[in-house]
Amino acid sequence: MTLQLFLNIVIAFVWMFLQNSWSIATFVIGYLLGMLLLFAFRRFFAQRFYMHNVISIVKLLFIFLRELIKSNITVIRHILKPKLDIRPGIFALPTELKQDWEITTLANLITLTPGTVVVDVSDDNKILYVHAMDIEDKEKAIYEIKTTFEKAIMEVSK
């Protein structure tokens, strides 16, 4: 992805040199043209066309925001309930993600999800230990994390 991004910027600069104009507008036009060129030549790169990655990063950002709002509503409901009927606990969450930054992102996402905070990561980076406010819906939480977050993060690093 970084190689394609770098090439795109180089193409934009070449376009600025060809036009002999040094404004942001020329750069943007050159960048868009470079994007078209890279899209046309996408089969010569080992990875896929890099705008796919950009789109999935934006998607991940929106998931972040959505989960933040959802988790706030859950936590507020627990706090303001007259009777404190939470059942907290720590459960193990196996993950398939390999790279460090992926696991960090997953841990951050989990910490911002409704009723879960990551307490520890095992030494071999395969299991996340998650403290949940309500252990009742543990299976559901694992399933949701698996289907939404892990998939979204894998989509970025594909």
Place this chain on the structure above:
Amino acid sequence: MNIIEISKIVLGFIILLGTALSLVTSIGLIRLPDVYTRSHAASKSATLGVLLILFAAFLLFGINTGHLNARLFLAIVFLFLTAPVAGHLLSRAAYHSNVPLWEKSVEDDLKKRVLEKKQTEQA
């Protein structure tokens, strides 16, 4: 009613929401039983509360005076990235210094691993 008046009302509401969230967080810090459940309240509601206040201030200055303050925007990004990490590190440090979970806690998968580790260290 022009756009500035309307934005003042809406953004005022957002700021009030942010302060209300911070208030609920502090109530949660008093009410919740142990470190881990408290870190839930502290890492989530506080983040969103401060984010809302900063975001509203950012827009308010932008609309009223035409001055977009990039530093407020950066503060939003930094808070968004660092708050969950802080919550994680606090609860991790608490766990490894043997702070007990609430007695009504149901499950503890991490305990097994910590015990195993201690045994291998001794052996």
